Amino acid sequence: MFISHILAQRRPVFSFEFFPPKSDEAAKQLEKTIAELGPLQPDYVSVTYGAGGSTREKTIDIVTRIKKETGIEAMAHLTCVGSTRSDLAAVVERLVAAGVENVLALRGDPPKGSATFEVTEGGFRYANELAGFIRDNHDGKLCIGAAGYPEKHPECKNFAVDLANLKRKVDHGAQFIVTQLFFDNRRYFEFVEYARANGIGVPIIPGIMPITNANQIEKFTSDCGATIPYPLAAALDRHRDDGAAVLDLGIAHATQQCLELLQGGAPGVHFYTLNRSKATREVLTAVRAQMMTGVTAS
Numbered sequence: 001m002f003i004s005h006i007l008a009q010r011r012p013v014f015s016f017e018f019f020p021p022k023s024d025e026a027a028k029q030l031e032k033t034i035a036e037l038g039p040l041q042p043d044y045v046s047v048t049y050g051a052g053g054s055t056r057e058k059t060i061d062i063v064t065r066i067k068k069e070t071g072i073e074a075m076a077h078l079t080c081v082g083s084t085r086s087d088l089a090a091v092v093e094r095l096v097a098a099g100v101e102n103v104l105a106l107r108g109d110p111p112k113g114s115a116t117f118e119v120t121e122g123g124f125r126y127a128n129e130l131a132g133f134i135r136d137n138h139d140g141k142l143c144i145g146a147a148g149y150p151e152k153h154p155e156c157k158n159f160a161v162d163l164a165n166l167k168r169k170v171d172h173g174a175q176f177i178v179t180q181l182f183f184d185n186r187r188y189f190e191f192v193e194y195a196r197a198n199g200i201g202v203p204i205i206p207g208i209m210p211i212t213n214a215n216q217i218e219k220f221t222s223d224c225g226a227t228i229p230y231p232l233a234a235a236l237d238r239h240r241d242d243g244a245a246v247l248d249l250g251i252a253h254a255t256q257q258c259l260e261l262l263q264g265g266a267p268g269v270h271f272y273t274l275n276r277s278k279a280t281r282e283v284l285t286a287v288r289a290q291m292m293t294g295v296t297a298s
Contacts, residue, residue: 013268020058079108135173146174154225211250
């Protein structure tokens with residue numbers, strides 16, 4: 001089913017993101033995570049594409065297996081990096097042939113060791129070009145998603161330019177938006193408000209990453225341009241060396257975030273799982289329980 005059709009049902013949509021494993025041990029961990037999160041019945045899951053398209057084959061394999069073996073809707077990430085139009089056309093054809101119906105069109109991160117994005121000869125420079133290419137060649141067969149940045153893309157000079165770039169993605173075929181992680185809900189609500197004012201009318205799904213490790217999340221936010229609000233940052237620093245306390249803090253903050261977002265009109269939540277199940281499982285279970293009992297976030 002198209003994710004756009006799922007979103008049209010006007011109920012909270014919950015989804016998980018996985019990344020292709022780089023070792024046998026990591027592959028076993030991913031299988032364990034999928035098995036543990038499966039009973040939560042996500043509306044869909046997505047699988048990332050490594051920097052520079054380095055995990056293309058694994059991404060296709062995992063998305064295809066999830067779709068066929070679990071019955072869960074699956075979305076493949078697809079990036080411009082390191083690929084020609086012919087390369088991308090072949091990947092899309094394989095996904096369509098495998099029954100995959102959803103793709104997230106991204107520019108992608110530079111390959112490891114490269115500081116800047118470089119256009120592959122015969123390829124695309126921007127995600128909107130990739131979205132348009134997919135739409136023009138597979139209209140009616142694939143639902144296209146795009147990425148949005150509540151705190152703007154780290155390479156973009158200002159927020160207005162970033163929103164104009166997002167509008168181009170939608171104009172070229174993106175039917176929904178999944179945001180980069182953030183920890184201050186005000187960022188999301190302002191982002192949605194500005195997007196609507198700029199003519200972007202598609203659903204905007206907030207991306208949430210429950211914190212499980214202080215050093216790890218600090219690196220992630222530094223890389224992607226997101227910020228950690230002072231009270232949360234201070235609490236993380238106090239408990240930096242206490243893994244259990246950091247996990248509890250991360251679960252509590254993410255749960256509160258999700259409840260506030262859904263009460264504020266967000267169409268659902270996309271969880272960045274890091275191929276682990278505990279934090280996401282506890283957050284989603286708590287959110288659903290509180291939604292059923294009518295408990296509000298405070």
